[in-house]
Each structure stands twice: as C-alpha cells, then as structure tokens.
Amino acid sequence: MSTTAVVQCWRCQDEHAAQAFCPACHVIQVLPADVDYFSVFGLARNPVLDEVNLTQMYYDLSRQLHPDLHQTGTAEEQEASLKNTALLNRAYWILRDPVQRGQYWLELNGEQLGKANNRVPAQLAVLVFEVQEKLAELREVRTTQAAATLADLKSELEQIRADLDEQMQSFQQKLTTNFAKWEHPDRPQDLLSELKRVLSDMAYLRTLGRDVEKEYSVSWNT
Amino acid sequence: MEHIVGIDLGTTNSLIAYVDEDGPRIIADAKTGHKIVPSIVSFLSDGKIVVGREAGELARTQPLSTIRSVKRFMGLGMEHVSPDDQQRYRFANDQGMVRFAIHDRQYTSPEVSAVILRALREQAEAALKEEVHKVVITVPAYFNDSQRQATKDAGKLAGLDVIRLLNEPTAASLAYGLNTKQEGLIAVYDFGGGTFDVSILRLHTGIFEVLSTSGDMRLGGDDIDQCLAARFLLSDLSEELRRDPQVLSIAHSVAERAKSALSEQDETVLDFSVAEKGIRVSRSLTRQELEEAVDEIVTRTLGPCRQALKDAGLEPHEIEEVVVVGGSTRMPLVRQRVGEFFGRSPLTDLDPDEVVALGAAVQADTLSGRRRDMLLLDVVPLSLGIETMGGVLSHLIERNTTIPASVKEMFTTAVDDQTAVDVHVLQGERELVQDCRSLARFTIPIEPKPAGVPRVEVTFMIDANGILSVSALDLRTGLERSVEVKPSYGLTDDEVEQLLEESIDFAEEDIEQRLLIEARTEADTVLNATHKALHKNASFLRQGEEEQIAQAVQKLREARDGKDYDLIRDLTEELSEATTPFAQRIMDSSIQEVLGEKRLSEL
Secondary structure, three states: OOEEEEEOOOOOOOOOEOOEEEOOOEEOOOOOOOOOOOHHHHOHHHHHOOHHHHHHHHHHHHHHHHHHOOOOOOHHHHHHHHHHHHHHHHHHHHOOOOOHHHHHHHHHHOOOOOOHHHHHHHHHHHHHHHHHHHHHHHHHHHHHOHHHHHHHHHHHHHHHHHHHHHHHHHHHHHHHHHHHHHHOHHHHOOOHHHHHHHHHHHHHHHHHHHHHHHHHHHHHOO | OOOOOEEEEEEOEEEEEEEEEEEEEEEOOOOOOOOOOOEEEEEEEOOOOOEEEHHHHHHHHOOOEEOOHHHHHHHOOOOOOOHHHHHHHHEEOOOOOOOEEOOOEEHHHHHHHHHHHHHHHHHHHHOOOOOOOEEEEOOOOOHHHHHHHHHHHHHHHOOOOEEEEEHHHHHHHHHHHHHHHHOEEEEEEEEEOOOEEEEEEEEOOOEEEEEEEEEEEEOOOOHHHHHHHHHOOOOOOHHHOOOOOOHHHHHHHHHHHHHHHHHHHOOEEEEEEHHHHHHEEEEEEHHHHHHHHHHHHHHHHHHHHHHHHHHHHHOHOOOOOEEOHHHHHHOHHHHHHHHHHHHOEEEEEEEOOOOHHHHHHHHHHHHOOOOOOOOOOOOOOOOEEEHHHHHHEEEEEEOOOOEEEEEEEOOOOOOOOOOOEEEEEEEEEOEEHHOOOEEEEEEEOOOOOOOOOOOOEEEEEEEEOOOOEEEEEEEOOEEEEEEEEOOOOOOOOHHHHHHHHHHHHHHHHHHHHEEEEEEEHHEEEEEEHHHHHHHHHHHOOOOOOOHHHHHHHHHHHHHHHHHHHHHHHHHHHHHHHHHHHHHHHHHHHHHHHHHHHHHHHHO
C-alpha cells in the first residue's frame, strides 16, 4: 500500500511516502483519505486485474490492518486501524466488481457515465419493455390475489431472470475484451466511448435485475 | 493477563466462556455446576431481583413482574411489540422505547439485560477467582444498529467494558473452524429462541470472511411455543382467559417442554393446569402433530437462506458444510428441512447451545492479543441510508458490506442563512423511509451563508461492532463539527450515565441500608438483654457499675435512632464490654444454681 504523497509519522515524525506502516518505527499510519483504490493495493490504475489475486491481497492487507489485531494498541493505533480498514474494505468492494471498477476507473480518468444510465439501451429495448410489462402485470395480479395466474407468472419471471443473467454474461465478456484492448498500443479510437456504453448498459441491466428480484421476493415471500 | 470473556446473551439462555490452555470452555456456576443461565429476570415487590432458574419458577405466580426473552425487546419501539407480548406484560407507555412497568418502577430492556449480564459476570468471577471487566457479547447478525447499541448499553449498565459485539453465526463459525480446520464455503443456520440468522462464509487460511447474512429478527423458538400454545392449549378457553398473562405464561412453558420432549420421542403429554383459573387440560401430542402445526414457521427460515445465497452469488449445492446453531435446531423437522434445502446433512458435532459462547471466547482471545492466526471479516446486515426529499431512502452503505465501513456525504443548505441541516438516518432495504427502521436523527450546525455556499462533509462510519458513528467537517473552515446523534429507540448517552449512577447509588444505598438495619438489630438485642438483666438481677451489680452501664445504654439509645451504623456498632460493643463482668456474675450464679439444683435433686 503506497502512494507518492509524503507524510509524517504521527509517532516518530519520520517523513516518508504515505503507506500503512511507518518504515522507521513500524507503527500503523492513517492513509490519506484521497488515496486511490488501486494504490491501496499497490496496483497501477488499470481496470484489467486478476480478481483471485486481488482477494489474496485483500486478505493479506486485512491481516495487517484489521482493528481486531490492534485492539491492545493505543487510541491512535486503533483509530488508524479502523480508518485504514474501512478504506481497504471500500477499495476491495469497488475493485472486485468489474462494473463498479470500470466506473471508478473512468472517474479517475476524468470521465463520467453521467445520466446516460437512465436511458433505455437501444439493443435492450425489447427485453426492457417485456420485463416492465411483466412486472406491472405481477403487481396487478398480486392485488387481486389470483393464485393460478400468480403461479404462471412465477415461471415467466424465472425465465426473465435467466435471460437477464445471460445478457449480463455477454456484457461481462464484452467488458473484459474491451478492458484488455485498453493496454494495447493500437487500440481503436472509439474504445473509450464503447467502454462507457457497455458499462452504462450493464449498470442499467443491473438496476432492472434488482427490480425483478424485489418484485419476485415480495410476490413469493423469499 | 486479564481475561476477556465471551458472552452469549441469548433470548432463552445465556452463557459465559473463556479460553484457557486447552481452548475455549464454558464457565459453569461454581456452586450448582449449571452452565446455562436462563434469560429470565424477576423483580420482587421488596426490590429484590432474581435471575435464571429461580426467576423461571416465579414466572408462574408473578407473570407480570417476570420478564422472559427480553432480547426480543432490545432496541425496539412500542410499535414493534407483538399483540401476544402486549398481553403478557405491562408497559409504561404506548409509544417510544419499550419500558416495562413493574411494581411502581419502569425498566428498559437494557436494564433487564444488564441483570442477566451481572449474574453471568458473578458466575465467571466466582469460578475464575478474578475480576471480569472486558467482554465480547454476541448479537444476532441481523440485529440493527439500535439493537446493537441497546446491547452495548446493557453491558455498560452491568459495569462491563464491551470491547466487541460479535455476530452469533460468525461466532459459531469460529468455534467450528477451530474445531475442524476445514476450509471452503460454509453456511451457518442459527435458529435461536427469538431470532433467526443465516450467514454464508468463506474460510481460507485463518480468514473467516462473511460473504452475506440474512435473517428474521422476530422468528424463533418462542414463536413455535406460542403457536403450539395457541393451537393445543388455549383454543378452547374463553377470550378473557386467552388474554390472561398468567395463563399465557404457563401455557408457554408447557408448550416449550412438549417441544423439547418431542425432539427425543414421538409422543408426549401436554399437562396444562392453572388451578386458580379452573383450567385443566391434559392431552397427548405426537411429533407429527407438532410438525404439522409449526411447519409454516420452519419454512419461513428458508427465505433468508435463499436471500443469503443469492447475495453471495452461490447455489445451495456449492455450500460445503452446514453448521446448525441455536436450541431450535434440536428439532428433527428443522434439521430435515435444512438438510433438504442445502442438499447435505447439517453438522451437529458441536452443542448448539454452547457453540456461540465458545466462539465469542475465541474472538475475545484474539482481541486480547494472544491469538493472531484467525481473523474475522464480518458484514453489516442491513443497508444504511438517509432520508431525502419525498420520504425516499438514499442508500449510503449497502447490506453485506464488510465492516468497518465508512462513506462520506456532502451536505449544503437550501435557503439563505440556514443555520442547521437535519439528517435522518435509517436502516433497511425498502425504498420508502416509512418502510425502514429509523435509527437516529442529528443536526449539523452551519454558519449562516447564502444557500448552497456551506459545504459540510459528513462521514458515516460503521465500526467493527456494526455500530454507526457520525462526524462532520466544515470544508470551508476546516473545522470539525460536533454531531449529537439522538437514537430513535434507544437510551441517549446521558440516560445511560444516569441509569448507571442510579444503579450504583442504589446499590450503595442498599448496602448502607442493610448495614444500618443489622447494626440496629444487634443494638436492640444487647439493649434488651441489658434491660432484662438489670431488672431481674440488680443484686449482682457492683459499686459504680450501674451508673457506667446506664451511661453506655443512654449513648447507644441515642445513636440507634441515627443512621451512623459504625457508631451504633461501636457503642453496642462498648455496652457489651461494660456489662461483661456483670453478665459473668449472673452466669456463674446460674451455673451454681443449676449445680445446686442437681445437688438438691441428688439428695
């Protein structure tokens, strides 16, 4: 865990690049709040990463920083441990998920998805329409308590769920391929906008998936 | 090194454990050998408080002043109290935080829990022969912030330093992991007396990572007992009897015993009689009847199981081991359903009543710095958010986020010269504020400026206990703004302090009172004896003795009506000493008389 910012150790006053433990006296340090999530793991700002490796690094860092292992320390050490672990947890939460990682990476590069994820993605329009219609029907049936219709709807909704999953998988692949192209010297010029579109579509799909899950669990009490 | 002990503060039963050279062990009562302290507290009319088994016996005759399952009420408002519970107890008010009305006092849930914690503490201190201050207390994983805070307050009121609140299924996984050294994906199904929790964990090289947790805060063995009582014991009774606290309390106990018996055998007898109320029911109950009656309750536990798996992105068959915890998992029906759901028989090697306390002791050992090979990465069970325009909840921290977790939110003003911004924090998964649980409100003080100019950054931090704290930083001035959080259903810090002082004052006053009574009794005994002896045996007095004794009597009489028990004791001693030679002479003469009589009789 290191960044280029120079900081001073709260205990021994040693000046060093910001990192989790003072290189001089080895006491835990509060990491600067504005440190980016990639550098929390000592990684370059690259959306392509090995997720298994990330988890291993997360475990290793947790073993150094977690408050449970600093409980006998001074108030300053406990505070530093709490803040750093909260930052580490946040960084891991964002980076382990390709969509959130991609969005975060775009933000670091001064790009915003903006309001784009509120519009219905063109190629998903048919699917989205179908899902919205089913959900409306479900809400309607739920109020009338028609058991037979509700049972029919259940299998239809389960099919929708599977469709959404499949769609998400295909987006996932597209995203990984595009991320990989990023490092390539002769990457396509419109790669950035393509990446933004995929991420935006995935975010949209995810929200839609959540709506489906919500209605599903309300209807069948799961 | 001072021991940090682990406490399972359960709905039905509570236990305390610690780690010695051989590993975690439950601390039993030094006198009785009992490990379990039933979570029952009875308040007697003379101010005495009784805990555990003894209190359980009082539930029959004093149902209104005997609180069972107080955990069900922790951190709740009156609007969350079930109609059944409304019948069984008397409450001081019909809104706001739950307060039991007992005799002429009010007791909050943390106060009642503190009584149980004190009993556990005394049990541990007697067995370990050392003082106990630092504790890890377990809570249901699905407990929200208010319920956690209430548990911490209970610890404080019991004079304990609660260094960590630990989720019960996670505690169980620690005890399990230590025992088996197994790695991989496990599910912990924790069906206790009042709550249901399920957690999915990945165990990997000493890391216990909770992937997801779900549950139902109001689903437990108590519901099974209530269901059995309603169906088999109360159904033929009059409306009035069905609402009688004593009848309900006894029916509940009978149902509980039958449930336990049917975990071992196929048939049992329900013997339900309340002579005072003319109730006499005796009938047999088979396991099959029980299972049919409670099937719906057991089925309700599977919803959260599905949710937890979904949140972890897993299918049931991917779970490599299922650990069952909590007294309700002794029921064969529960084990069967769990087995069917996950497609494998649950692991039952560990005592489901003890495993949580043992796990708490293991975590206490880590926190004391003695153990570094295990680390828990736990999660927050419910999403946390703030109220925005139109009563909509804006999520800041999603459920199943690993704790500690923090998030920053920027606040500004909507009108010119606004001096404060009010923030309402809630917990829950629903979109509308009205469907979520209100946790707290706080006010951020702001310098009067044109609208939109002030910029205050508020940091919401959920610590390793799953408890929220809030701090605010004025970005324009760089000044920290103090934020006073008002819990929606809990005690404020001031109230905890006040209760703590009262309980200490009360305890001291208690002791003072007792010492005074003892001293007065002792003084009265000596004064009486002196009075009698002077009256009957004045002839035994020597020259000047009478005056000396009279003076001592006078001094003691005056002191006796005062409150200085030390003075009373000293003067009692003085009078005793002054009368000793006199008493000796009387005694000697009596002996001679006795001997003389003998002699006479011998003649």
